[in-house]
Amino acid sequence: MPSDADVPATGPLAGVRVVELASLAPAPFGCMVLADLGADVVRVDRPGGTAPGRLAAPSTGPLHRGRRVTALDLKSPAGLADLLRLVERADVLVEAYRPGVAERLGLGPRVCRERNPRLVYARLTGWGQDGPLAARAGHDIDYIAVAGALEPLGRAGGPPHAPLNLLGDFAGGGMLLATGVLAALLERERSGLGQVVDAAMVDGSALLTAFLHGMVAAGRWSAPRGGNLLDGGAPFYDTYRTADDRFVAVGALEPAFYAALLTGLGLADDPGLPAQYDPDGWPELRRRFTARFTARTRDEWTAVFAGLDACVAPVLAPTEAHRHPHNAARGTFVEVGGEVQPAPAPRFARTPPPPPRPAPDPAAPLDVAAVIDGWPARP
Template sequence: MMALEGIRILDMAHLPPARYGTMLLADFGADVICIEQPPGASRLGDVDGSDRARVFNPLNRNKRFICLNLKDEEGRQAFYRLVETADVLVEGFRPGVTKRLGADYETLRQINPRLIYTSLSGYGQDGPYASLVGHDINYISIGGALGMIGWPGQPPAIPVNIIADFAGGGLHMAFSILLALQARQRTGRGQYVDVAMTDGVLSLISWLASFYLGEGNVIRPGQEFLNGGTPFYNVYETADGRWISIGCVEGWFWENLCRALGFEEYIPHQWSKERYPEIFENFRRRFKERTREEWFQYLSQHEVCVGPVYSLDEVFEDPQVRHRRMVLELEHPQMGRVRHVGIGPKLSETPGSVRSVEVQRGQHTDQLLSELGYSAEEVRRLRERGAVA
């Protein structure tokens, strides 16, 4: 048995944040059915590109794919029959689009009152920014995260789209769906779930925001103890031109670091800002005396919070990453060895798994229509009129 076995999720969203959220649920057994537009029916095109890209994209794994043309009446009726069987629906359109497609919450709740209808968007379904277009960089700007990242006197440092898209968006969406499923066990009713990526960003920085809300302290980029303003929580270049990260926040770890580097005189001055320029200068000079790997091995033996700063091509060779099965090697009949990022949560009784990676546009259309009661002749006719593909 898998944790979410028996839960059916219809995924109408076509972009990575929502697809990541449904991947998390599919990894633990949810029957995720991605509803795609037939070729040429959407201006988005095929966001995955080639067959190889689709197979290597983990956001597609453990899912089934059906092509339905919701602009066609018979395609929409097939969609409604699918909705009758669903527990959850996920959409990521701009506000108002689903109503034009006949796929809005008010319409679908009449078909299935137990449906949990989830909308993931940048700013939510209401408010002055509801119709504003955007991407991760905009959401972390308005949500306050981007303004805390970087160095004094420099432009904000732009992180890749992890914070809003995947943490504030997809991860919060999956969490919200599980909450609504739990609530439905008690009430017997579905509900509407409105997830905004900007809201998610603010939720993620809630602890950091408390320093401003409670004390009026604004976190400035590169000036605070957790964003580069201190020598005990920073990165240092090593002899081989690579970087090592140090995170010795607690006093005993700071003491261990100072002793390991041969700077015992700095032990009493962890929080002495007037000494930071001197400490930084000496630490930077010392770290250039050994390679990144030498420092990692040495400091690891001295109870120092340390980590090598990897580039992506190094991550999947790390022994801890491999031991925790955070890189999976799967065999594909056409593509050969396929590598995916593994499954984060390790459940002892109902673990997640990767059960399928072979996905083509509309790969499961016939199968799913058959499950809904369509005959082979009816499916053929739907294909001919462009209602399905």
């Protein structure tokens, strides 16, 4: 395996230096995105390991790929001094402490930006740096609940159902963090100055509901949970169990796709079928669709719809998605250190990033002096 020194500095973020203070899933995901795009990300662990937590992703897993790692005791004068030496030569610092913790440690934005005015100081929290809940604990499910992103999710008559921790932690958290960092780096090219990026998962989760707010304003989202067009209320936008106890996803919203769906199901010539957009007829449509889909296996239905633009797809488990012909052809998944993982995205025609490197061994951190020596002082 090539060493870090042998890996070419490619990707659109080649040359960007990121200091990541070890934390749990959302910030590591954001830093994974930056590393995937070519940034040189150095994770700063606590001596003896990364941030604790039963739910923390393994520090050798996909969220930590592409990094280098060092260890510093930030509560000691020597550890803090070394961290600030890294900051002097970095472009970005990422921390995910509760508000005020970084300041108490002596590494808050004011201290760091006095050392390096060009530094982008990126902060990721659940509730943000201010507001009544800023100091409170929380998890993904709490942030999306307050953001209005949880209430619409779930079946009619049932409770809201959290979509894993994808909305708050990763889409509304880590991805928002990466977007903020990129915007601040771009603005720095004009101003010559860094700034603080306050990425809050409650803000990001609310941002993800922009389309839903538009539907509400247009009067197109008025039924209770599970009774609207995109939340499982419409029988032509839902999932169906197949004969082998698997599922297919149906998204035949537009009339042309709906017509192809009926063709694939053998219902195109049924004169008694209710109209597509008549909600009173949706229970009957669902009954008919359910009966048809349970007659064949998932893969048999995949073959039936292979030649039809009906917006029907097999529901794949994460462990089998890499074998789908489309994903395999595009390289949507890659093998990193013997493990199948999602590939970096998006794709770049002129500056493609190199294949991801495995996560570093947290038991063998780099000497911080070696990292500093490898980052020449900025002019």
